[in-house]
Amino acid sequence: MSNAQRQVVLVRETGGVEALELVSEAVPEPGPGEAQVKHTAIGLNFIDTYFRTGLYKAPSLPFTPGAEGAGIVTALGAGVTGLEVGDRVAYAGASLGAYSDVRVVAADRLVPLPDDVSDDAAAAILLKGLTAEYLLRRTYRVRGGETILVHAGAGGVGSLLCQWGKHLGARVIATVGSEAKARLARQYGASEIILYRKESVPQRVRDLTDGAGVPVVYDSVGQDTFMDSLDCLSPRGMMVSFGQSSGKVPPLDIGVLSQKGSLFLTRPTLATYTRDRAELLESSQALFAAMRDGAVRHHIGQRYRLSEVRQAHRDLEARKTFGSSILIP
Ligand SMILES: NC(=O)c1ccc[n+]([C@@H]2O[C@H](COP(=O)([O-])OP(=O)(O)OC[C@H]3O[C@@H](n4cnc5c(N)ncnc54)[C@H](OP(=O)(O)O)[C@@H]3O)[C@@H](O)[C@H]2O)c1
Incomplete structure (x- = not known):
């Protein structure tokens, strides 16, 4: 175990934006099937506010909100295949815990990032883009x-x-x-x-x-x-x-x-539509292809430091935001 510290947002009790507290704690090591990811950008989603207020129940208290991020693999747990330390990756709809500079996450939720998709773009678009993909192409097939x-x-x-x-x-x-x-x-x-x-x-x-x-x-x-x-x-x-x-x-x-x-x-929920890894990767490929041919462009309307997370939630709930918002650790 190293003594390295990480910056992480904790919610000890659900409630208003003041429930979001930035603290330092030991960097977690990845267990079997997990990867440690150093975030370069974190996606902000409306669902994060539901967990903060308690409308959706987090699995335990305290918890770290956030379901979307992009960054670099910094360590791998036992049994992980198909990923290397140093890979650029992103994830969406994984277990909570994205509001941090480093985290561990299930390796099978990680999507390798192609060279032409930046980390900021991935954090801004992956969760929302996978959602748009399944809603328009699979929940109802728009013609x-x-x-x-x-x-x-x-x-x-x-x-x-x-x-x-x-x-x-x-x-x-x-x-x-x-x-x-x-x-x-x-x-x-x-x-x-x-x-x-x-x-x-x-x-x-x-x-x-x-x-x-x-x-x-x-x-x-x-x-x-x-x-x-x-x-x-x-x-x-x-x-x-x-x-x-x-x-x-x-x-x-x-x-x-x-x-x-x-x-x-x-x-519908994104979780059911990306339940197995093949579906997750197919949906991501469709999104990246749509970005590549200009069908969809990400629009980062707001950027906040991780330490400004309370303001980010305030703005989202007050309908002040445009397009996507990201947190920079
Ligand atoms: N089921 C899924 O798989 C899935 C996946 C992703 C997101 N979602 C859901 O999709 C929704 C949009 O998520 P998002 O992250 O893209 O957020 P968002 O649409 O960027 O933000 C919410 C927007 O909803 C509108 N709104 C209407 N009434 C509101 C109210 N009383 N309070 C706040 N906003 C209100 C506002 O736009 P106007 O000012 O134009 O009214 C506001 O900007 C959320 O409900 C989220 O939980 C579902």
């Missing part, structure tokens, strides 16, 4: 010529759904919370924008689709938008409820799905 609805179209995942959706040939209607975000969502490829705090989303969607509605809604906002989203769908449309930035969706009487036109409803 050219379709019109799709994306909520929070200027956000991290939303901005990627707009870009990739357009690249697949879809016409993207995006909802956003402000004029500034409207301009951004247009740049990301949305051809129609709805300011959902001011306008009726179902009404605007009906107007924009000659009354037909859309075959799929990607809804990450949850409580505030869920019922309206159902009213935007065409018969047999697919409601993809993949997040809850405004709060949890209340329990639902499934009869509503029949009344509104034999609708499908799914609540």
Whole structure:
């Protein structure tokens, strides 16, 4: 065991941003099947706030938040194959613990980084990009010529759904919370924008689709938008409820799905769509290819030092962020 120290964010008790505490502690050594990774950049995701507040339960207390990072392999545990010390890697949706300068992580969650993907880009895009990949290509298969609805179209995942959706040939209607975000969502490829705090989303969607509605809604906002989203769908449309930035969706009487036109409803997670390593690598390859041919571009709207993590959470929760945010250790 070395005496090396690391900087790590701990949550001892769930709560507000003050629950995030930066401390020094011994660098952990990798066990069997694990790798030690020295982070160069850490991805910030809305889900991190759910663990901090206790909305999602961390496996134990205290815990270190964060599910996404990029860096260099600095040590390997027993039995790890296919990785070398010095490899550039990134991970998304692994066990919590990314808010640190060095961590150990399950080696089979690590994705080798190609030379043309920078560490910052990987930390900014991997979790959100893998999410966009499975939502657009596997949860519902978006086809050219379709019109799709994306909520929070200027956000991290939303901005990627707009870009990739357009690249697949879809016409993207995006909802956003402000004029500034409207301009951004247009740049990301949305051809129609709805300011959902001011306008009726179902009404605007009906107007924009000659009354037909859309075959799929990607809804990450949850409580505030869920019922309206159902009213935007065409018969047999697919409601993809993949997040809850405004709060949890209340329990639902499934009869509503029949009344509104034999609708499908799914609540997917990245974990299930990258369950085995082959799926994880295939999804990553698809994302890197989409980045390479310009279909999706990462946009780092905010960079924070690891020591500024409280401000980063404050900004994310106050809807102040644009695109992705990263923490630099
Ligand atoms: N299921 C999955 O596999 C999966 C994977 C990744 C992320 N997610 C979910 O997707 C969502 C987006 O994640 P992200 O990291 O990309 O975050 P984000 O979209 O960049 O940030 C959240 C955005 O939601 C909008 N919003 C609407 N009502 C809000 C409210 N009451 N409070 C705060 N924000 C509100 C805001 O945009 P406006 O100002 O435009 O309204 C805000 O910027 C999260 O709910 C996350 O948990 C799910």
